[in-house]
Amino acid sequence: MAQERTLGLIKPDAVANNHIGNIVKRVVDEGFTIVALRMLRMSKATAEQFYDVHADKPFYGELTDYMSSGPCVAMVLEADGAIVKWRDLMGATNPEKAAEGTLRKLYAESFTMNATHGSDAPETAAREISFFFATSEIFGR
Ligand code: IDP
Numbered sequence: 849m850a851q852e853r854t855l856g857l858i859k860p861d862a863v864a865n866n867h868i869g870n871i872v873k874r875v876v877d878e879g880f881t882i883v884a885l886r887m888l889r890m891s892k893a894t895a896e897q898f899y900d901v902h903a904d905k906p907f908y909g910e911l912t913d914y915m916s917s918g919p920c921v922a923m924v925l926e927a928d929g930a931i932v933k934w935r936d937l938m939g940a941t942n943p944e945k946a947a948e949g950t951l952r953k954l955y956a957e958s959f960t961m962n963a964t965h966g967s968d969a970p971e972t973a974a975r976e977i978s979f980f981f982a983t984s985e986i987f988g989r
C-alpha cells in the first residue's frame with residue numbers, strides 16, 4: 849500500500865480527560881509518523897465549517913457546540929494506508945460498538961464526545977489537512 853496522510857484530531861473530551869499522551873503514544877506505537885501537530889480551539893463557526901458535510905444531521909448543533917467547547921490536538925499522520933489504518937485504530941463512531949483496544953473504546957465519553965476524529969477518504973484527508981495546516985507546517989521526510 850502507498851504512503852498516505854490523514855488528519856487526526858484528539859477531540860475536546862479526550863484533551864480535557866488528559867488522554868493526549870496515551871493517544872500520541874499509541875499513534876507512534878502503531879507505526880504512524882507524526883508529520884504535523886498543533887493544539888487549537890475551534891470557534892463555533894470554524895467547527896460548523898469543518899463539519900459542513902453534516903449540516904443537515906440532527907446531531908450537527910450538539911457536535912459543533914462540543915467541538916468548539918475546548919481545545920483539540922490536530923495531527924497529520926503518515927503511514928502506509930494511513931486513512932484506513934487510523935480509522936481502524938479509532939474504532940467505530942459509536943464507542944459502544946467500538947472494538948476492544950480501540951481509542952474510542954478506551955477513551956470516548958459518548959457517541960458525540962468520542963475522543964478522536966479521522967478523515968474518511970483521500971479527498972477528505974486533503975481538505976482536512978489543509979483546513980488546519982499550511983504546507984510549511986508539515987514536516988515530511
Ligand atoms: P466519524 O467521526 O466516525 O467519521 P461521522 O459520521 O462523520 O463519524 O460523524 C462525525 C461526528 O459526529 C462523530 O464522530 C460523532 O462525534 C458525531 N456523531 C455522528 N453520529 C452521531 C449520532 O448519531 N449521535 C451523536 N453524535 C453523532
Ligand code: MG
Pocket residue numbers: 966968
Ligand atoms: Mg466522519
